Amino acid sequence: MKSRTFLLTLILFLLFFYSGILLASVMTLKSNLDSSKDRSLREHYFIASSYAEDINALEKRGTSVEDGIESLYRSYFNLYSKHSKQKVILTVSKDDQLLYKDVIGKSISFPKTPITLKAGKRFVSMKKLNDKEYISIVGTLPAPYDTYTLTYYYDVSDIISSWNKMTVMLFLIGTLFCGLLAVCLLLVLNRVFKPLQQISAASKSIAQGQYENRIEVKGHDELAEMARSFNHMGEEIRCQMQQLATAAEQKQQFVDNLAHELRTPLTSIYGYAEYIQRVVRTEEDKLFATNYIMSESRRLQNIAYRLLDMATLRGNKLELSEVCMGELVDEVKQSLSMKAADQNIQITYEYHFDTLVCDPELMHILLVNLLDNAIKACGRDGVIKLVADLENEQKVISVHDNGKGMTEDHLLHITEAFYRVDPSRSRSKGGAGLGLTLCQQIAVCHGAELSFSSKPGKGTTAKLIFTNE
Numbered sequence: 001m002k003s004r005t006f007l008l009t010l011i012l013f014l015l016f017f018y019s020g021i022l023l024a025s026v027m028t029l030k031s032n033l034d035s036s037k038d039r040s041l042r043e044h045y046f047i048a049s050s051y052a053e054d055i056n057a058l059e060k061r062g063t064s065v066e067d068g069i070e071s072l073y074r075s076y077f078n079l080y081s082k083h084s085k086q087k088v089i090l091t092v093s094k095d096d097q098l099l100y101k102d103v104i105g106k107s108i109s110f111p112k113t114p115i116t117l118k119a120g121k122r123f124v125s126m127k128k129l130n131d132k133e134y135i136s137i138v139g140t141l142p143a144p145y146d147t148y149t150l151t152y153y154y155d156v157s158d159i160i161s162s163w164n165k166m167t168v169m170l171f172l173i174g175t176l177f178c179g180l181l182a183v184c185l186l187l188v189l190n191r192v193f194k195p196l197q198q199i200s201a202a203s204k205s206i207a208q209g210q211y212e213n214r215i216e217v218k219g220h221d222e223l224a225e226m227a228r229s230f231n232h233m234g235e236e237i238r239c240q241m242q243q244l245a246t247a248a249e250q251k252q253q254f255v256d257n258l259a260h261e262l263r264t265p266l267t268s269i270y271g272y273a274e275y276i277q278r279v280v281r282t283e284e285d286k287l288f289a290t291n292y293i294m295s296e297s298r299r300l301q302n303i304a305y306r307l308l309d310m311a312t313l314r315g316n317k318l319e320l321s322e323v324c325m326g327e328l329v330d331e332v333k334q335s336l337s338m339k340a341a342d343q344n345i346q347i348t349y350e351y352h353f354d355t356l357v358c359d360p361e362l363m364h365i366l367l368v369n370l371l372d373n374a375i376k377a378c379g380r381d382g383v384i385k386l387v388a389d390l391e392n393e394q395k396v397i398s399v400h401d402n403g404k405g406m407t408e409d410h411l412l413h414i415t416e417a418f419y420r421v422d423p424s425r426s427r428s429k430g431g432a433g434l435g436l437t438l439c440q441q442i443a444v445c446h447g448a449e450l451s452f453s454s455k456p457g458k459g460t461t462a463k464l465i466f467t468n469e
Contacts, residue, residue: 021170029163036156044137044152052142089153132157195227269296318445323360325351332367343380351388366442369435370399370462377403395466402459411452415440
């Protein structure tokens with residue numbers, strides 16, 4: 001691309017540049033020749049008029065026309081031809097016959113006039129005599145001597161020679177100038193195409209997966225703006241690819257965790273079913289095995305329902321309505337009162353605003369999940385507080401427990417599907433590992449922010465901030 005641009009630009013410039021030199025040179029030559037032609041016409045007219053007057057004067061003194069013309073010709077020839085160093089040559093002819101060759105010199109061969117001249121008319125042309133260029137002015141003498149033709153030759157060889165030298169000099173200087181211009185043009189094109197070459201190299205590296213490659217930006221012109229735009233595009237691609245990689249990793253982790261969660265209950269169900277089928281057992285053993293099968297089936301059912309709830313949240317837009325906060329708190333209290341009483345856990349509820357714009361069923365699920373996790377974290381004789389209040393003119397619902405808490409590393413992952421704070425991944429309390437993931441999606445659907453703060457041994461606080469309220 002750069003080479004083609006360089007050659008095309010240089011060729012077009014050379015074409016116009018040399019055409020301009022040639023045109024200027026030709027116009028200069030034409031101007032000089034036109035000036036010489038005008039001068040020659042004036043001198044021819046002056047000489048012809050003077051010649052006729054002098055012949056008339058000699059004729060009045062008794063001199064014949066032929067003798068008068070010859071004697072006058074020698075005077076005029078000496079005056080114009082010899083004194084001008086042969087730059088001007090005069091000839092007189094009659095009936096196309098050149099007169100007085102002995103005066104002019106036999107070495108010069110004069111061409112014949114190719115046309116018949118009328119009295120008072122003059123013919124201008126360029127003639128070549130003895131390798132020299134002359135302007136030829138051919139015209140008759142004034143009447144009654146119009147049978148004689150006076151030809152005036154003006155030497156323009158010096159003009160043409162000077163023009164040739166000037167033209168050659170112009171072309172030589174032009175060639176040097178064009179060489180300098182070609183170097184400058186190459187430097188400019190290198191400057192112009194350097195960002196394009198960098199963009200091409202960066203594009204190839206990005207296509208090969210090297211998303212960190214950037215272009216050096218210099219200046220504030222269009223090329224610098226293009227480089228900045230490309231760098232911005234590269235940064236956006238890098239971020240998007242990183243997001244895609246993170247999403248792919250999360251999906252793979254989700255699949256791995258789901259397979260892990262399903263494997264254990266399915267293995268247990270199959271094992272206990274085979275245990276009942278193959279061996280004769282007491283009714284007590286069969287009841288124990290059946291209860292375990294039902295427990296694991298409920299766990300699978302719970303996982304299926306959770307996944308279905310999350311899929312529903314991703315695919316549908318919520319229809320929010322104004323819900324009475326007292327009714328919402330009462331329903332949550334009713335759902336967890338027995339579980340809390342079984343473990344002797346005290347749950348207190350406070351709300352300082354009357355209504356909340358939300359989906360009541362999903363908000364019920366969210367609050368129950370948060371309180372259920374708090375119950376699991378507290379163990380027996382724990383204390384949990386649910387407080388709904390205004391902070392910075394925003395409605396906030398927080399759930400605080402005095403349980404075992406967790407580290408900062410766990411806080412970063414607790415909303416991931418199937419993530420368990422307990423390294424042993426205990427299922428003794430029936431959790432599927434999807435509760436907080438579902439809570440996070442419900443919060444997003446409500447335009448709210450769900451955050452957690454915790455310290456080991458001091459409990460955990462979950463805070464739901466409604467930014468759109």
